[in-house]
Amino acid sequence: MTQPITQTPICQTIVHDHHPDDTVTLTYDDRFLRRKVLTSDSGTQFTVDLEQTTSLNNGDAFVLPDGRKIGVRPAPEALLEITGQDLVRLAWHIGNRHMPCQVEPTRLLIQRDHVIRDMLGKLGATLREVDEPFTPEGGAYGHGRTHSHAH
Incomplete structure (x- = not known):
């Protein structure tokens, strides 16, 4: 029996939030992205798909389709x-x-x-x-x- 293919939630929005639901820790180079699959510090996998390449900073947060926010932390x-x-x-x-x-x-x-x-x-x-x-x-x-x- 084949397993169903599950897709990661796609994030297309970034906001500034100092109290996110989760975090993702990224190096300076990794904080410059447009499209990439990331895994949060607690293990949530999600796909970032932004209109243009963006430089992310501490305090920025990805908004998942279910409303959860995953904050960016410098590694x-x-x-x-x-x-x-x-x-x-x-x-x-x-x-x-x-x-x-x-x-x-x-x-x-x-x-x-x-x-x-x-x-x-x-x-x-x-x-x-x-x-x-x-x-x-x-x-x-x-x-x-x-x-x-x-x-």
Whole structure:
């Protein structure tokens, strides 16, 4: 006897919600999507099918057809913490290389990259490998993604 084919619920709506019914933990790269099957942290599988590729942030939530909301949480990932006497200058060099960067008052965070690490070390930065959620700055108008020249 064959088993019936079950389809995952299809989500086409995103809202902002700080009290979702469930969560899905995604890396920075995985939070940039249009169509993908995801599994929530409690095991609910659902299909995301958005009109356009979207950059998701902490606090965004997928709305399932039954009304449940699955919130987006940034996953810990391998990052490079940057501190130093002149964070503004270091941030400029990172931005000049189109690297996504999380800007905080006393430090910067970027995805680990040995070439950028070497450059920042030569510029006098103090560098430390960390594993943390990554939520870099958006584009010039507060949203979007920074892309390499290969996009």
